[in-house]
Amino acid sequence: MMNKSWLFSLSRWTQSLSKEAKCARAPILHLSKRSSAFKAPTRPDLKTTESETTYAKGRENPMLFCEEYIPPQVQPDWHRNKLKYRLERMDCLRRRKAFNIPEFYPGSIVAVTVADKHAPGKSIRFNGRVLYKDGFGLGCKFALRNVIDGEGIEVVYHLYGPYIQKMEVLHLEKWVDTDLRYLRDADPSYCTIDPDMQPKALPPTSVELELFRERVKLNKSPRWQFQYQKHWPPPYNADFQSHFLEDELIESERFSAMESWRKYDICRHYDVTEMKEEIVAEMKANKSRIEKADSTLKQETS
Amino acid sequence: MLASRQRLFTSTTKSSCCFCEREFHGNKKYAAKRHRTPRPKNVFTPVEPVNAVKRGERFAVRYTDKYGVRSDKFVPVHKLPAPRWSWDYDLTKDNVDFLSEIARNYSENLQTEATNAPLNDELWPVHDWQKDSKRCGAVGIKLGVHPIWFKDGSYCNSTLIQILDCNVVKYFSKEEYNNKTAAVLVGAKNASPFYRNEKYAQFCRDAGIPMKAKCFRFLVTENAALKPGTPINAMHFRVGQYVDCLAKSIGYGFQGVMQRWKMAGGHPHAKLWHRRIGSLGAGGKVIKGKKMPGQLGGTYENIRGLKVLRINTKYNVIYVKGRFAGHINQFVKICDTSVGRLQPNTEEEAKRLIGPFPRYIPIDSNEELPEEIYHDSVHRMNDPSIILPSTEK
Numbered sequence: 001m002m003n004k005s006w007l008f009s010l011s012r013w014t015q016s017l018s019k020e021a022k023c024a025r026a027p028i029l030h031l032s033k034r035s036s037a038f039k040a041p042t043r044p045d046l047k048t049t050e051s052e053t054t055y056a057k058g059r060e061n062p063m064l065f066c067e068e069y070i071p072p073q074v075q076p077d078w079h080r081n082k083l084k085y086r087l088e089r090m091d092c093l094r095r096r097k098a099f100n101i102p103e104f105y106p107g108s109i110v111a112v113t114v115a116d117k118h119a120p121g122k123s124i125r126f127n128g129r130v131l132y133k134d135g136f137g138l139g140c141k142f143a144l145r146n147v148i149d150g151e152g153i154e155v156v157y158h159l160y161g162p163y164i165q166k167m168e169v170l171h172l173e174k175w176v177d178t179d180l181r182y183l184r185d186a187d188p189s190y191c192t193i194d195p196d197m198q199p200k201a202l203p204p205t206s207v208e209l210e211l212f213r214e215r216v217k218l219n220k221s222p223r224w225q226f227q228y229q230k231h232w233p234p235p236y237n238a239d240f241q242s243h244f245l246e247d248e249l250i251e252s253e254r255f256s257a258m259e260s261w262r263k264y265d266i267c268r269h270y271d272v273t274e275m276k277e278e279i280v281a282e283m284k285a286n287k288s289r290i291e292k293a294d295s296t297l298k299q300e301t302s
Numbered sequence: 303m304l305a306s307r308q309r310l311f312t313s314t315t316k317s318s319c320c321f322c323e324r325e326f327h328g329n330k331k332y333a334a335k336r337h338r339t340p341r342p343k344n345v346f347t348p349v350e351p352v353n354a355v356k357r358g359e360r361f362a363v364r365y366t367d368k369y370g371v372r373s374d375k376f377v378p379v380h381k382l383p384a385p386r387w388s389w390d391y392d393l394t395k396d397n398v399d400f401l402s403e404i405a406r407n408y409s410e411n412l413q414t415e416a417t418n419a420p421l422n423d424e425l426w427p428v429h430d431w432q433k434d435s436k437r438c439g440a441v442g443i444k445l446g447v448h449p450i451w452f453k454d455g456s457y458c459n460s461t462l463i464q465i466l467d468c469n470v471v472k473y474f475s476k477e478e479y480n481n482k483t484a485a486v487l488v489g490a491k492n493a494s495p496f497y498r499n500e501k502y503a504q505f506c507r508d509a510g511i512p513m514k515a516k517c518f519r520f521l522v523t524e525n526a527a528l529k530p531g532t533p534i535n536a537m538h539f540r541v542g543q544y545v546d547c548l549a550k551s552i553g554y555g556f557q558g559v560m561q562r563w564k565m566a567g568g569h570p571h572a573k574l575w576h577r578r579i580g581s582l583g584a585g586g587k588v589i590k591g592k593k594m595p596g597q598l599g600g601t602y603e604n605i606r607g608l609k610v611l612r613i614n615t616k617y618n619v620i621y622v623k624g625r626f627a628g629h630i631n632q633f634v635k636i637c638d639t640s641v642g643r644l645q646p647n648t649e650e651e652a653k654r655l656i657g658p659f660p661r662y663i664p665i666d667s668n669e670e671l672p673e674e675i676y677h678d679s680v681h682r683m684n685d686p687s688i689i690l691p692s693t694e695k
Contacts, residue, residue, distance in 0.1 A: 078630075078631055079629060079630050079631070080630065081443075083445060083464065083617060083619075084445035084448075084462055084630075087614070087619065088448050091683045094682075094683035095684075097684065098683070098685060098686055098687075099686070099687055115455050115687070115688045115689060115690050116690075117455060117690055121692065122690040122691075122692050123689075123690075137448060138448045138449050139448055139449055158449070160683075161451060161457070162451050162681050162683070162685070162687050162688050163451070163455045163687070163688050164687060165687045165688075165689065166687075290684075292673070293616070293673040294674075294684050296670070296672040296674075297674060297682070
């Protein structure tokens with residue numbers, strides 16, 4: 001709360017400053033007749049703590065909540081074990097404390113330096129566009145795609161793998177789709193990324209990310225990996241109807257009309273709002289649990 | 303003669319069971335045998351096995367597979383054991399409510415009584431390890447699978463096993479059991495006192511522990527005798543030792559030949575032949591063991607030589623390298639390996655390949671155990687990223 005009041009007063013002060021600057025004059029304190037009624041401005045508190053960074057709507061504090069902390073949807077109740085989910089989330093938190101895993105979404109451009117015993121310098125750097133990020137807990141994997149010398153190359157990494165030495169987000173983008181494997185059948189310009197690309201400025205966490213709503217044009221249909229017009233839900237960022245003739249257009253519309261009931265099927269929806277509160281409370285408890293557990297470890301090694 | 307034949311084949315009226323008033327279409331003679339009078343469950347009724355060889359049948363060698371199905375003789379209904387009824391079949395509703403309330407707090411009350419009891423007998427004496435001596439194992443629950451990374455950058459899928467409320471239920475000496483080896487019954491996961499039959503309930507009462515949901519038998523040498531009631535936790539095993547895991551695989555029921563034996567079946571454009579066996583073999587007869595449809599899964603499978611990588615002493619969880627059969631929350635029997643190459647011959651090997659013999663005894667009772675114990679080759683998640691040393695000459 002203190003932070004917000006400080007921002008409020010600071011914003012007022014900066015607004016007044018900008019008016020002065022437009023007039024190209026230095027800021028002047030106008031002394032009034034009633035000088036005794038002068039009130040000094042509130043002194044801004046410059047000590048900021050890490051826990052008070054604000055997170056916008058679509059973005060969360062990774063120490064408290066992440067997409068990979070949500071357990072997979074398993075039908076019979078006796079086929080899940082909550083202790084195992086808790087132990088895996090504790091290991092994820094340990095890794096995040098030791099290494100800063102940056103925030104990224106499918107569609108953004110990421111560079112990764114990885115330990116490899118067969119490489120000359122024992123490490124390899126690869127950058128590319130993220131196609132998907134899938135899995136639960138320590139098994140969470142993401143794929144990077146890059147086109148080098150006309151050859152498309154994809155590499156899959158574990159998000160929590162300790163063989164990752166460095167991870168940089170070169171361009172943070174959030175697409176509407178979470179599965180961009182149709183870029184294999186699209187114009188290769190979307191996935192050709194310069195190996196020496198410089199990172200762009202990241203927006204701060206208090207700003208909501210705008211979704212990327214442009215549509216990628218796919219190549220002609222007989223060369224596709226999947227029949228995208230027969231998949232539900234149809235991808236938003238892919239434009240696969242531009243090459244279609246009239247017959248195929250009618251068939252694709254008929255198929256989407258047939259399958260459109262699925263968005264109203266409540267049983268298939270995985271409601272996560274209740275789970276999010278439980279997970280956030282659990283991760284706060286995990287933090288203290290880890291400190292107790294790892295303090296005994298350090299005594300052993302030292 | 304004619305009259306009896308008419309009686310057998312002419313009665314087509316509906317017949318009903320006298321006890322539960324269900325209706326059957328067909329012969330009254332078989333309806334009576336299908337539904338028997340109720341018998342209480344807690345009484346142990348031994349059943350004589352169907353032994354066709356005694357009566358001089360044709361095949362002397364009876365083929366039975368691991369599902370317990372006899373291929374040449376189908377066991378008739380009247381020879382199967384009595385049907386099982388619930389423990390409250392003959393009690394009034396008030397009594398049922400009263401007993402179920404007791405059962406709810408049963409295990410907690412027992413444990414508090416045991417800890418507060420002034421006269422606690424001492425546990426049995428501990429003997430040293432000798433060559434060819436076996437100790438008992440533990441019973442756990444399969445929690446799931448997740449990856450573990452090693453310090454050279456490789457990774458493996460490791461299963462988590464939780465050892466939940468594990469206690470020794472009964473010890474049989476060599477003379478009591480079979481005159482070759484002693485046996486130990488170990489149970490896990492507390493259950494209500496009405497869960498099983500009276501014989502098993504008496505074992506648990508004598509040991510002073512609550513009734514266990516699952517119980518496994520371990521064959522043991524007499525120098526590893528354990529007193530009934532001793533608790534077993536994750537420290538019973540050692541990081542770096544090798545372990546066998548036995549668990550019941552997921553049951554898929556009666557499955558065809560393509561799922562069960564991975565036969566190829568017909569090609570996609572076939573019209574009259576899709577998922578069938580094909581040839582039954584040559585020689586004028588079908589050989590025993592011919593692959594055919596039948597029960598798939600639901601059997602006990604043993605995986606040997608799994609390495610223990612990590613132990614969590616707070617939740618009693620063991621991380622084991624590799625995977626084994628069974629769904630999540632399935633009971634698992636964990637014991638020291640039977641792999642020949644990993645059998646210990648000296649005391650030093652016994653400390654590396656086998657856990658503490660015969661059970662875990664803390665050196666200082668007041669000493670606090672470290673919460674996580676890792677193997678040397680395992681990378682800990684709170685360490686910095688792996689940097690491989692460069693080999694430049």
